[in-house]
Amino acid sequence: MASAGGSLLVLPAVLHLRRSDADFTAALRERFRVLDFFASGQPLPAFLAAAAAAPEPPRAAVVVGGGSVRVDASFLDAVPSLRCVVSTGAGVDHIDLDECARRGVAVANSGEVYSTDVADYAVGLLLDVLRRVSAAERYVRRGSWPAQGDYPLGSKLGGKRVGIIGLGNIGSRIAKRLEAFGCIIHYNSRKPKDSISYKYFGNVHDLAAESDVLIVACALNKATRHIVNKDVLEALGKGGVVINIGRGANIDEAELVIALREGKIAGAGFDVFEHEPKVPAELFSMDNVVLSHHVAVFTEESRSDLRAHTVGNLEAFFSGQPLLTPVDADSLVQ
Missing domain, CATH: 3.40.50.720 (NAD(P)-binding Rossmann-like Domain)
Structure with missing residues (x-):
């Protein structure tokens, strides 16, 4: 992609660690250089190592709760460039919030989308x-x-x-x-x-x-x-x-x-x-x-809202603005 001045515009890289429908993936690819774990066919350690070794390593990741990927110390060690993790669910039990805070990694979730x-x-x-x-x-x-x-x-x-x-x-x-x-x-x-x-x-x-x-x-x-x-x-x-x-x-x-x-x-x-x-x-x-099979969150409307919300959180991070729905340990008190 070229900018108005003719120079090459490099889209910011985002780790995508979530199985997504075509519309969700397309919305990410319009704005970011998407490194898609499930499309890669690689084991997670190899995928993360390749991402970390890239000339422009990813600074943000999109993850999903209840899956095989846990954002903990070993995950963050594997991709030390990460400074933002966006979960597409409200729950963040798959993310070590204390470890993220210690390393200066911002965390966002789906907020009230669902x-x-x-x-x-x-x-x-x-x-x-x-x-x-x-x-x-x-x-x-x-x-x-x-x-x-x-x-x-x-x-x-x-x-x-x-x-x-x-x-x-x-x-x-x-x-x-x-x-x-x-x-x-x-x-x-x-x-x-x-x-x-x-x-x-x-x-x-x-x-x-x-x-x-x-x-x-x-x-x-x-x-x-x-x-x-x-x-x-x-x-x-x-x-x-x-x-x-x-x-x-x-x-x-x-x-x-x-x-x-x-x-x-x-x-x-x-x-x-x-x-x-x-x-x-x-x-x-x-x-x-x-x-039922963990589907309470999903409607046609919520899928569309989630796409917009996830992109909004990522754009806020890359532009240096506050995240739309930041999460820390204290914010989870219910």
């Missing part, structure tokens, strides 16, 4: 579990209705006590939606929220004991790994329902499977799993469980 869609999806999962929508649909498709009569009734959403773990951008939107259904909202976070009328619980066990539904909407970190464990599930009780649109490892998945199998809770809705894409086989035969 928040509305994930909140909608959480409510959809809850409605499906309570009203048995998917299970009844399978019943009808099997032709069981004429032979066996009506499918067993579900439970209403209105009036349910809903405990939300993590009242951040997504959790607060879930709360507003469920208020409209007549639900009673409780929440847990690291500290109470100012100007919030919902009842606050300092620990998840007590929250579960006062809830009919637990919705996991928190970030994944050392404090929140397996925040929903055996004791919490027992406190929730036989009539309780768990919805997870956070991260799979927020829940002790093995204990949740046991609780469902033994009837210690009434049902669950999962969009995320502890060892994705592996899903515990026992869940497949449970009609009180709704499963």
